[in-house]
Structure formats: C-alpha cells, structure tokens
Amino acid sequence: MAQCVQSVQEFVQDSFVPMVAVLCSEEAERVTRKNKLGFAELLRPFCRLTSEGHIRDPNNQMQVVKNLRICVNNVVTSPTPASAASSPALRRLLNDVVLSCQPQEGAATNVITAGDYDLSFSDHCVKASLPWYSAWRETLLEVSTSQHHTATTPWFEAYRENFLQSMPASDHEFLNHYLACLLVVSSTEAVPVEQFLKLSQEQHRVQHSGEYTNPKWFIPNTLKYYVLLHDMSEGDEQRADSVYEDMKQRYGHQGCYLLKLNSRTSSAEEDEQIPDPWSQYLHRNTLQNQVGRPCVSLLHAEADTSPLCCVHPLQLDPASSSGSLHALTAANAELKKGSREPEGPAGGHGACLTLNDHDHIRQFIQEFTFRGLLPHVEKNIRQLNDQLVSRKGLSRSLFTATKKWFGGGKVPEKSISEPKSTCGLLYPPEAPELQIRKMADLCFLVQHYELAYSCYHTAKKDFLSDQAMLYAAGALEMAAVSAFLQPGAPRPYPAHYMDTAIQTYRDVCKNMVLAERCALLSAEILKSQGKYSEAATLLIKMTSEDSDLRSALLLEQAAHCFINMRNPMVRKFAFHMILAGHRFSKAGQRRHALRCYCQAMQVYKERGWSLAEDHINFTIGRQSFTLSQPENAVTAFRHILTNDSRQTATQQGAFLREYLYVYKVTASTLYSLPELPLPCIHSSATRVYFGHERRLAEGEKQAATHVSLDQEYDQDTAAMWGHLEEQLVAAANRGTVPANFQPTQCCLNSQTDNLRHPLAVAEEPIIVEVTFRNPLKVPLALSNLSLLWRFSADGASPSQDRTTDWSAAEVITNEETVSVGVGTWPLDDVVATEIIVEFLLGPEETKTARLRLLPHATGQLHIVGVVRALTHSVDVLLSPGQQMLDLMVVRGRQDLKIRGPRLNQTKEDKMLIRHGLDLRLDPIITPPMPLMEVFFLQFPTALLCGEIRKAYVEFCNVSGVALCGLRVASTHPDFFTFGSQTTTISLYGMSSPALHQCVGRRTGGCHLPIYLCSEMRNDAMCCMCPQKHKPISVMAYYFLQQLNSHGTSARD
Missing domain, CATH: 2.60.40 (Immunoglobulin-like)
Known part of the structure; x- marks a missing residue:
C-alpha cells in the first residue's frame, strides 16, 4: 500500500491535541472577514509547531515537546446531545467525506503476486513498504530506515481523521476539553481594554454559570490569552503599539500578543501569487459545522439509516427484473446530486495577507504555545500532583510514588458515598480519581507519556474497584496508548488493555463511538508491529448493523490486513472485500462498492467458483449501470450469461432480463450495432455452400447426386472428385493442368482447404450454415436473423487477410440498414440478403440456421457475421398491454471469427500458437x-x-x-x-x-x-x-x- 506521510506515533499524537477556544469582538471578526475567514479559521493551517518546546515534570525533569499541534475552535454554546457522535448529522458528515474521496479513474496500477494470484491495485493501495512483497534494494532500505506505516486507502484515512476530530467532549475524560481561551479584540476599538474585560466576563459566565453544558473546560482556572488584532491597511500602528504596551502592563508580557494583519494592498501586489493553505481546512470545517445543527434541518436521509432487515451479501435476488434497474436509474440521479461537494466560500481566502503575515500568524501560535499554554499546563500538572499527594497522604510527588502504587498494596478507601452506575457521572469534579485522570490527560497532551501511563494505570485500578466501567475503559484505552508512545518502548504494547476497553465500551456502556475510536487506534498500532492477523480480527469484531459505512470501511481494512501478511491470505482478502462492497452499497457508496467487488473478482475469476463469480459479476453489472457505466455493466452481465452457469433457470431468466435492459440502454447511445454474446456461435463449425440447391426427383426423373449441406464431409471422396476434375481440366487444355488451376469446392467447412478465396458466381446464392448454442436453461428467441457483409466492387484489390480494412469509397456494407431494422432493400441490387423472421432456441439447445445471400455484382465479398434481435422467449408470450416485448428486445451483431488450422511447420510454429488463414467467408464474386x-x-x-x-x-x-x-x-x-x-x-x-x-x-x-x-x-x-x-x-x-x-x- 502507499506510504502515509505520518508515522503511527504522529497519527496517535494528532488524535489527541490541546484544545483552545476563541472569543472575538465584532470588530475583530470584521477585520478577519476581509480575508473571508474567521479568526479560528485563520489560525488553523498554522497550528502545528515547527520547533521544540520544553516543560518540567513534578520531579523537575525537563521534557521535550516535539511536533505539537493545537486545535483552535470558536466557542459554541449550543447544547450537544449525548449521542452527538452517532447523530445523523455526523453520519452525513462522514458519508460525504468518504463520498468525496474517490479513487482516481485511469490511475496507474501495480500487480502484486501472492501465491498463484496476480492482484492489481491502484497506487493508493500498493504494498511497496513490505519487504516480503518486493526485493528492491531501495524498498528494503526505506523500510529499515523509516518508521512510516503502510497506509490503507485515502477515503479511510479521511473518514478516520474526521471521525476523531468530531469526537464530542465527554465527562469521563478531559482530552477534548478546552485548556485555554483566546480573547481577540481589534486595535480600532475605542477602548480595547474594556472589550477584553467584556470577553473575559463572557468566558467566565459560559464556564461557571452552569447555564451551558457545552463547551467543556479542562480546569476551573482556564488560561486567558489576550490578542490585539491590528489591521495594517486602516488602523493606526502607533496607537496599536501603545495599547499593546498597556496590555503587557496589565496582563503580563506572557499573557498577551499584538498580531498585525492585512498588510497586502490590492493595487501594489495584484499579480503576486500567495498560497491558499485554508482550502482543505475550510471544506472540512463546512462539513463539521453540520454536526451541531438540529437533526430536523437535514433535508437528506442518511444512507446508514437503511432498512433494518439483514440482507446477506452473497444473496441473489431471484425476482430481480428490469423494473429494479428502473429504480436504480432513478436512484442514480439522487446519488449524483448527493455526491456534490458542499459549496464553501468563494475563492480568495487570505487575499489581504502577505507571506510576512503568514509568518506573523505562525510566530503568534508559537509564542502563545511556548509562553502561555505550556507553562500553564506545567503549572497545573504540579498543582494536581500536590493536591493528590496531600489528599492521598503519599510521598512528595506522584512521579516518585509509582512503585508504591504498583506494589500491590491495598488501595485507600474513597470518601465518596454516592451511588455509582456503569455509565452515568460517578464522581464530583473534585474527586481524587478524576484529578488523577485529569493529570494523566495533561501529561499525555504534552507528550509526557511515562507519567501519563502511571496516572492512567492508577486511575484504572481505582475505577475498576468502584465498578465505574466507563471511566475504567477510558483509563485502559489511554494507558495502552501511552505505553505504546513511550520513547524507547520500555514495555510491550498491552493489547489486552485495548481489547478490554473495546468490550466495555461496546457491551457494557453501549457506546459504539468510543469503541470505534479505541479500535481504530489499536488497529493502527498492531499493523505497525506487523500483527496483521490480530488487527484484522479486531476490525471484524467492530462491524455491526447500526452503521453500514463504518462496517464497510473496517471490513475493507481487515481485507487489506489479510493481504499484507507475510503469507498472504488471498481468499480471505477477497471474501472480506465482497462483504465490504455489500456494506458500501447499503451505505450509498456505490463507487466504493464497485471498486471492492472488482478487486475481489481478481481472486475468484476463472478459479471454478462459478456461483461466487456470477454473484460478483451481477453486482458489478448493477453498480456499473447505476453509476452510468453501461459498457462495464454489459461486460459484467456477459460473463454471467456466456459461461457455463450452475444457476437455476429462474435465476438465469432474471439475469437475462436485466442484461437485455442494460444492453438496450447501451445500444441506444451507440451509432453502430453492439455485439451480443447470446446465443453462442461455434464459428469453426460454420459451413458455406456456393450455388443453387439441386432439385430433387420429379416423377420418374431421378436427379444426379451433388454436394450439399445435408451430406457429411468425406475427405477420401473429396480427393476422388478433385482427381476427376484435374483429368477433365487436363483433357480440355491439351493434356496439361493450368498453373492457376483452383479445384472447385462447392461446400467449405473446417476440413476443406480454405487458404484461397473461394469462387462464387453472380446471380447464384451463397448459403452460410451457422451453428448456434444456447448456454442457458431458459429459451431464447431470435428475430430478423440475417448475415452482415461487406462488399468491394471490381477494381478494389481483394483482401489477403481477414484484418485488412477496405477503403470507405470502395466498400458497401449492410450494417447501417440492418441496424435500424428496416430490411436490406436499399442494397438488394448489390447483394440481396435473406432474413429469417423467427428463430427459436430451446434451453441448452444447439441448432443450425442457413442464411442466404444472392450477389448481383462482381467483386470481393466478406461475410462479417450475423445480425439479429434477441429477446427472452417467455416475453414473446406476454400480452401487448404489458409492453415487455418492446422493452426487452435488443438488436445486435455477432461476428464470425474463424481461425485457420494451427501451423506446425517451423520451430516457431511449434513453440507458439499460430493459426493459418481461413478464407471460406471471403469469396470472390465472378460473372454469371x-x-x-x-x-x-x-x-x-x-x-x-x-x-x-x-x-x-x-x-x-x-x-x-x-x-x-x-x-x-x-x-x-x-x-x-x-x-x-x-x-x-x-x-x-x-x-x-x-x-x-x-x-x-x-x-x-x-x-x-x-x-x-x-x-x-x-x-x-x-x-x-x-x-x-x-x-x-x-x-x-x-x-x-x-x-x-x-x-x-x-x-x-
């Protein structure tokens, strides 16, 4: 698979980042809106620090903070339901994210050999970083020197990122609670300090009044950071500097910042190209804003709210008919409508900003983090540590007391006497257990994973002793993650912690969102350690009926785990890709469903799994049709009907009806006749007869026998006739046979010498006997059956090869006339074509049809194939009121592709498969x-x-x-x-x-x-x-x- 730009460690770190709230004055919002951005949106592309930070732990040891990212959001006080993470709005968000991330059509593919199978994957899914799949020295060097894990699919990564960023704040953990609040005021305010006071009071009211349940705050004493926003295009810079000096006196130089923006003037720098780093964040933010909206505002139903009944992914619909494809056609229009990306703001984000302004924003984030946020976190870690030590009566610091906590001693009894449940709020905010969890989360957010693990482990024991299962599951989850992220890997990854947490979330707390988060983290960690079997088992356990999209994505990742093993499990990969495709289809993700089935088809194709192959082809056909890919749909249905199928007659009839409907839609958009695969034609058994059929005996007259199509070919008899003909020709030419002598052959078949163009006579019929085979268990009805031909008049050089193209000026063909079903009368003066009005084939019947041509002109004739209308013969019996006959009849062609005998003369002929010419269908028309x-x-x-x-x-x-x-x-x-x-x-x-x-x-x-x-x-x-x-x-x-x-x- 393609490599991800992040390591597993970076992915886990970015899943839990410090949260920072923003409160802006109206004037400050006006300044930022010049760039068509809010203040939080303005900061978002610059929220990852490029330099290292430092904090000191309670034991006064320096800890390095690398590659830290913060999350900045506006303060939203609208109530969020407890089930917001599983609300229809979030489901629609995730569905749109996956829908907007599609595999690139026509992208280069890579073939991976796994045992006897050759699997083709796009560049997004190539397993280039697995050493057992490639012997390239560069790849091995890359794997040995890089910690990058193998990415799965971009749509899954987009889903995972948006899912983790949309996690609501919970009471049992503090990772998504706000640590600080940015108070932003414009320098153009009359009295900026008063505005800061108003914003500070507003933040205090939101946090402490009890009127709002959201947003949630990490600690009571939230860090307030004062930002003075100065517009360089219209404000007074000296006044802004003066106000900033007053702010430093009032709030301290570490608690405020002067941010200067909008330095760009449109007249001076019109042609300068400034990058737009906000686009990717704005689209994501537009989708995420839907989560907070009421459910009644959603005008579209979520695909995951599909029928509750369980449909087996391998079940075939025996009653499927063309009517179902009508419904799919209507649904296709809705799918295209829903797949459009939501329109964001118009272009020109950051139009008033220069590259220096970008640097100012980046420097502001660094100053706020290093001088404000990290010292605030360090101070609160020390305070929490001191509180816990004083309450528990433990040693000087929690960090030095780890051994005592893990010594197996009796855990002190808590002073909380309130009744406890498994899922509700158990502890008051000042409870020591929550303080330990809060300290653990603070340590985790600033990458002090060793201390975080100690705190999580201690909190886990306390929560388990109180049977507070939601809290215990959260502590187990983060303890496992902290153990994995510890530098130097002092202890192995405790996968059983994650398994217990997932089971608790899912079965005890009935919280599938937290269970899914836990599974996503654990699966990536297991894959990074090469434990693909364990990762696949974990992902499969997380599938359920409540979310088709989640189940589809997880099944797809499990399938990729099977193929990534050192000994690839190819059939398990294919089976789980089918299951994933089925769930994608139920979720409305038809393109992803089609992709999954196509990848699975690589394993089942031509392996003798006929029923599975039929199911996959049928599904590919229907999905391709709904996605306006009728050619692919026709190809898939053709495989079902032309191969020897083990389906029942009823099922084959359903396949045939859908196939005919798809073919009819496809043929309506083509300018030439489509090629139909039914019924099968035995091209090598085609026989050609030149001349009139002889009259039989009349009264006492007895007709001399002649070569006819009713006689079996006998090679000895044919040789005898040829010998007699040579004697007569020699007698007529003074005892010598001419050099250009060509034996007369009235009837040609696979056993005759067909290396020369046969001679046909104008005004004498040419009869072509074609052998049809119906491979289905249902009858077929052919109508208006005739031959398709090309004719070049005298003066055009005759073809010596079946692939030779005739010039358009010299060639006459009946393709255009027979394609519209108007007969062949416009060309009857050149070659008259006989039409068989009706030709019926019973189930699995082999039957011959004799088709006639009557040439009227001399030249070169090439019989291309047959053309006819095809329908399910049962439809012929329907009443005209049902209009099924007109609906299910399609007109098409089948070419007669005859190969000559295999060549076996030279060494190359014996080593390769080569065939000679067979010109029985290319007669030269001579004069009468x-x-x-x-x-x-x-x-x-x-x-x-x-x-x-x-x-x-x-x-x-x-x-x-x-x-x-x-x-x-x-x-x-x-x-x-x-x-x-x-x-x-x-x-x-x-x-x-x-x-x-x-x-x-x-x-x-x-x-x-x-x-x-x-x-x-x-x-x-x-x-x-x-x-x-x-x-x-x-x-x-x-x-x-x-x-x-x-x-x-x-x-x-």
Missing part, C-alpha cells in the same frame, strides 16, 4: 456462368452380372449463359457409355467391337450441340453390370465450358 442439371430416366435399380441396360440422361442448362464442350469423367468408365436415342441393345453383343469402342474410353468429349439458355435435351446411356457379383459405386464428373466471344472457360 453456365449451370447444368442432370436427371436420369428409366435408370435401373438392379442389374444381372454382365447385363447391359439402356437409360436416358436429361441435360438442362438452368443458367442464363450458353454452354458447350460437355465432358464426363468417371471412376468406372467401362460400365457405361453415351449414344443416340436410336441405338438399340440388340446391335451389341458382349464381343461387339462397337460396344468396346463406346465403353472403353475413360474421358472424352461428347460433341453435343451448344446448349442455349434454359435449353433441355435427352441423350441415351448404356449401363453394363460387371461380371462378378459385388456392390459398386460409379462416380461421374460432368465438365462443361462457357461459350462467349472471348473464348471458353471451365465450369463443372
């Missing part, structure tokens, strides 16, 4: 050619050995082109011959030389007259049975030539 049909009349069905029988052959030219030069080749030329119709069998005997002359030629030319268009003629044919009894198959190949003015061309 003659086409002949052959029928037999009176053909015998059985013969005696040696018998000769006469039959008749009918030759019919069914094309529009004249033919001549008819030739016949046969595998058994001795068994038949052609003659005239006047020839009689009696003229020939078995030894007749005329018979031998007729039947003894293997190939030859029958010098028949020219066959004109649609002309039909009959010729006699003599058949002779062999002398031996055996079954025989006689194959005859007919060869003809086209008659034209330029010569002849071969055609069977």
Whole structure:
C-alpha cells in the first residue's frame, strides 16, 4: 500500500491535541472577514509547531515537546446531545467525506503476486513498504530506515481523521476539553481594554454559570490569552503599539500578543501569487459545522439509516427484473446530486495577507504555545500532583510514588458515598480519581507519556474497584496508548488493555463511538508491529448493523490486513472485500462498492467458483449501470450469461432480463450495432455452400447426386472428385493442368482447404450454415436473423487477410440498414440478403440456421457475421398491454471469427500458437456462368452380372449463359457409355467391337450441340453390370465450358 506521510506515533499524537477556544469582538471578526475567514479559521493551517518546546515534570525533569499541534475552535454554546457522535448529522458528515474521496479513474496500477494470484491495485493501495512483497534494494532500505506505516486507502484515512476530530467532549475524560481561551479584540476599538474585560466576563459566565453544558473546560482556572488584532491597511500602528504596551502592563508580557494583519494592498501586489493553505481546512470545517445543527434541518436521509432487515451479501435476488434497474436509474440521479461537494466560500481566502503575515500568524501560535499554554499546563500538572499527594497522604510527588502504587498494596478507601452506575457521572469534579485522570490527560497532551501511563494505570485500578466501567475503559484505552508512545518502548504494547476497553465500551456502556475510536487506534498500532492477523480480527469484531459505512470501511481494512501478511491470505482478502462492497452499497457508496467487488473478482475469476463469480459479476453489472457505466455493466452481465452457469433457470431468466435492459440502454447511445454474446456461435463449425440447391426427383426423373449441406464431409471422396476434375481440366487444355488451376469446392467447412478465396458466381446464392448454442436453461428467441457483409466492387484489390480494412469509397456494407431494422432493400441490387423472421432456441439447445445471400455484382465479398434481435422467449408470450416485448428486445451483431488450422511447420510454429488463414467467408464474386442439371430416366435399380441396360440422361442448362464442350469423367468408365436415342441393345453383343469402342474410353468429349439458355435435351446411356457379383459405386464428373466471344472457360 502507499506510504502515509505520518508515522503511527504522529497519527496517535494528532488524535489527541490541546484544545483552545476563541472569543472575538465584532470588530475583530470584521477585520478577519476581509480575508473571508474567521479568526479560528485563520489560525488553523498554522497550528502545528515547527520547533521544540520544553516543560518540567513534578520531579523537575525537563521534557521535550516535539511536533505539537493545537486545535483552535470558536466557542459554541449550543447544547450537544449525548449521542452527538452517532447523530445523523455526523453520519452525513462522514458519508460525504468518504463520498468525496474517490479513487482516481485511469490511475496507474501495480500487480502484486501472492501465491498463484496476480492482484492489481491502484497506487493508493500498493504494498511497496513490505519487504516480503518486493526485493528492491531501495524498498528494503526505506523500510529499515523509516518508521512510516503502510497506509490503507485515502477515503479511510479521511473518514478516520474526521471521525476523531468530531469526537464530542465527554465527562469521563478531559482530552477534548478546552485548556485555554483566546480573547481577540481589534486595535480600532475605542477602548480595547474594556472589550477584553467584556470577553473575559463572557468566558467566565459560559464556564461557571452552569447555564451551558457545552463547551467543556479542562480546569476551573482556564488560561486567558489576550490578542490585539491590528489591521495594517486602516488602523493606526502607533496607537496599536501603545495599547499593546498597556496590555503587557496589565496582563503580563506572557499573557498577551499584538498580531498585525492585512498588510497586502490590492493595487501594489495584484499579480503576486500567495498560497491558499485554508482550502482543505475550510471544506472540512463546512462539513463539521453540520454536526451541531438540529437533526430536523437535514433535508437528506442518511444512507446508514437503511432498512433494518439483514440482507446477506452473497444473496441473489431471484425476482430481480428490469423494473429494479428502473429504480436504480432513478436512484442514480439522487446519488449524483448527493455526491456534490458542499459549496464553501468563494475563492480568495487570505487575499489581504502577505507571506510576512503568514509568518506573523505562525510566530503568534508559537509564542502563545511556548509562553502561555505550556507553562500553564506545567503549572497545573504540579498543582494536581500536590493536591493528590496531600489528599492521598503519599510521598512528595506522584512521579516518585509509582512503585508504591504498583506494589500491590491495598488501595485507600474513597470518601465518596454516592451511588455509582456503569455509565452515568460517578464522581464530583473534585474527586481524587478524576484529578488523577485529569493529570494523566495533561501529561499525555504534552507528550509526557511515562507519567501519563502511571496516572492512567492508577486511575484504572481505582475505577475498576468502584465498578465505574466507563471511566475504567477510558483509563485502559489511554494507558495502552501511552505505553505504546513511550520513547524507547520500555514495555510491550498491552493489547489486552485495548481489547478490554473495546468490550466495555461496546457491551457494557453501549457506546459504539468510543469503541470505534479505541479500535481504530489499536488497529493502527498492531499493523505497525506487523500483527496483521490480530488487527484484522479486531476490525471484524467492530462491524455491526447500526452503521453500514463504518462496517464497510473496517471490513475493507481487515481485507487489506489479510493481504499484507507475510503469507498472504488471498481468499480471505477477497471474501472480506465482497462483504465490504455489500456494506458500501447499503451505505450509498456505490463507487466504493464497485471498486471492492472488482478487486475481489481478481481472486475468484476463472478459479471454478462459478456461483461466487456470477454473484460478483451481477453486482458489478448493477453498480456499473447505476453509476452510468453501461459498457462495464454489459461486460459484467456477459460473463454471467456466456459461461457455463450452475444457476437455476429462474435465476438465469432474471439475469437475462436485466442484461437485455442494460444492453438496450447501451445500444441506444451507440451509432453502430453492439455485439451480443447470446446465443453462442461455434464459428469453426460454420459451413458455406456456393450455388443453387439441386432439385430433387420429379416423377420418374431421378436427379444426379451433388454436394450439399445435408451430406457429411468425406475427405477420401473429396480427393476422388478433385482427381476427376484435374483429368477433365487436363483433357480440355491439351493434356496439361493450368498453373492457376483452383479445384472447385462447392461446400467449405473446417476440413476443406480454405487458404484461397473461394469462387462464387453472380446471380447464384451463397448459403452460410451457422451453428448456434444456447448456454442457458431458459429459451431464447431470435428475430430478423440475417448475415452482415461487406462488399468491394471490381477494381478494389481483394483482401489477403481477414484484418485488412477496405477503403470507405470502395466498400458497401449492410450494417447501417440492418441496424435500424428496416430490411436490406436499399442494397438488394448489390447483394440481396435473406432474413429469417423467427428463430427459436430451446434451453441448452444447439441448432443450425442457413442464411442466404444472392450477389448481383462482381467483386470481393466478406461475410462479417450475423445480425439479429434477441429477446427472452417467455416475453414473446406476454400480452401487448404489458409492453415487455418492446422493452426487452435488443438488436445486435455477432461476428464470425474463424481461425485457420494451427501451423506446425517451423520451430516457431511449434513453440507458439499460430493459426493459418481461413478464407471460406471471403469469396470472390465472378460473372454469371453456365449451370447444368442432370436427371436420369428409366435408370435401373438392379442389374444381372454382365447385363447391359439402356437409360436416358436429361441435360438442362438452368443458367442464363450458353454452354458447350460437355465432358464426363468417371471412376468406372467401362460400365457405361453415351449414344443416340436410336441405338438399340440388340446391335451389341458382349464381343461387339462397337460396344468396346463406346465403353472403353475413360474421358472424352461428347460433341453435343451448344446448349442455349434454359435449353433441355435427352441423350441415351448404356449401363453394363460387371461380371462378378459385388456392390459398386460409379462416380461421374460432368465438365462443361462457357461459350462467349472471348473464348471458353471451365465450369463443372
């Protein structure tokens, strides 16, 4: 994961800082408002000290205070309910903080290998600082020399920071009570000293009158620090200096300060660029101000107030339908509306301030802390120590009495006789137990962790003896933190203290806010020590049904703990990411939910966890759709429907309906046909047939057999036909076969030679047989099924590669016409496309469809795929009033991507997976050619050995082109011959030389007259049975030539 800029120690220290209140006069507020800032807002970016401070403990030992940060807030007297930390306002604050911090889209990712898994994380989540994930020398050096812990996710850190800063003040601890109050008066006041007096009285009234329960003050004698604010642009500087001298005489030079601001003039320094350090604090302050508002002012419901019923994160909704996606679409608009960041003040913060003014503010904070706040804290620590020593009758100082307290002696009885409960206020303000806790908190705030631990430990024992469980849990929590923060780590981190505190907060006191704070601190400490398993267990225990956002964030951190272990637990990581995504979804954090499911998908993908994979894909699809990412939604749904699923038919039907709805929305925004994955197409099983389907027998006519789609392909038979064709071509070309000879293949499939472009004839159909498979257990209905093609006319060079692009000026395609469903009639004069109106596929059925094209022009044709409308066939049966048919029908395409046979010739081919060309879908359209049909009349069905029988052959030219030069080749030329119709069998005997002359030629030319268009003629044919009894198959190949003015061309 990405490194955090803070160490764990700095994170814990910044979680508990001294609190300082601010009271300003109206004139002082006017001065600061010139910069569009209040006085507290003005100081906030400069509240971290850059130099060291020092205090002396009760034993007069010097303690160094490093990197101290103070928190400055305006005095707000509005009552805060006891449950403010769990109020809807705070929940909305935290929800907005997480919502506004989203992962950057398109950010670089890093791949982490964990066992057999390759997990991709964004730069925010890369575990670069864990030595067992990287062998880089720089990383190892960084880890060994740095105390930085691995950050989790920025949205979690933002949530954690705002949660800790929004903790309300409590009576059982003093960490969030105000230690001091800044009284701010402008130098332009008529009598500034009177204004200081009024503000001092106001502060005293707020603290001691008893009218206000808030804010809470640390000690009765609150430090009052007097600040004179001087506006350099309009005030009299000499008068301000004079007033300041009077203040030093009255309040002491350590109790007041002159702060000069607004030195910048717009005319002199218009072009000077001054940094704006207030922006990040103002946005956070705007959100936090909502916490103090009444709940009735909130116009939006909090996402955490979701239904109380528990929905299992792995539960699939069998009744989900497109209607639910309609509801999600409406919710998406609300989500976008709620995700907008609240508008803060307009730009120009600090417009009247120069860099010198920034330095003045920084110096003021340092002077106030070092000369006012730290001495005040040191004095109160000494006073509390003296009070406790005098009350308890102990030794000179608490610091030197530690051994006595831990010696196991009997704890003195308290003088408090009031009844005590586990959660209510138990002790009066002057009770010694509270004084010990107060002293411990003071020591903790000024980084004196050793003395703080001693005090917390002592207070813990007292509270436990009184069964004051809320106080005891607070003391246990801070004792554990103090032990961890002690320099040099004199004692191990007492994790059992934290566990006891969390259990007490949660189960006894019913205070989940304090339990959550305790868990957040303990988890970070455990992770810094490499105890990821313990941290994950702790975070998982803190999940509950009262806050989905908190549970989601903690589950996500637990998942990251599992992946950060030395032996990563990848499947636990994925499972808890799914749980986190489910809770994010319930909290209205859909982008975070989508991110969690996508990360979990990396583990479950292609691992055989089909049901889990379906659930994740379904959730990703729905979340992507609500986030206006329909392409991602379509991709996710496609995985559910195309893979072999183990879902029930009902669930698959629900998946299909939602998929069709999402697809319909996506397709409406596209200019081209979307690609549909259903039904599956076996591209390699695609067969292509060129030419008319032959007519069957008519009456006594028996049609000569021909290659057809109904026949099974036989490689030996195909080789025999090719051999006969070569003999005929050689006979027609004076005994030689032309070099450019290409065997005729009327039917192409995966077993034929498809390395050359097949030849198709204009005005003759091309039939493509496509095999569809329905992988679902629900029926599918296809409508308007047709082929998608591209055509380039003569003059364009034919494609030699399936990936070759045709020029737009030369290519004609039917994609635009079929995409709108208007038919293909505008292109019928080029290539006529047949449309199958309805094609039904049953559950898990495999079925073929024969689609036809009729080319009318010559050129290069490329059959791209099929286009059709898809719907759930159940929807076809619905009544028109329900309008489901129109809603659930989507039109799309599926490309026919056919790979050739795998190459296995060279060494590279054997080492790599390479496939050759397959051009069966890329025919070249030639001009019209003659086409002949052959029928037999009176053909015998059985013969005696040696018998000769006469039959008749009918030759019919069914094309529009004249033919001549008819030739016949046969595998058994001795068994038949052609003659005239006047020839009689009696003229020939078995030894007749005329018979031998007729039947003894293997190939030859029958010098028949020219066959004109649609002309039909009959010729006699003599058949002779062999002398031996055996079954025989006689194959005859007919060869003809086209008659034209330029010569002849071969055609069977």
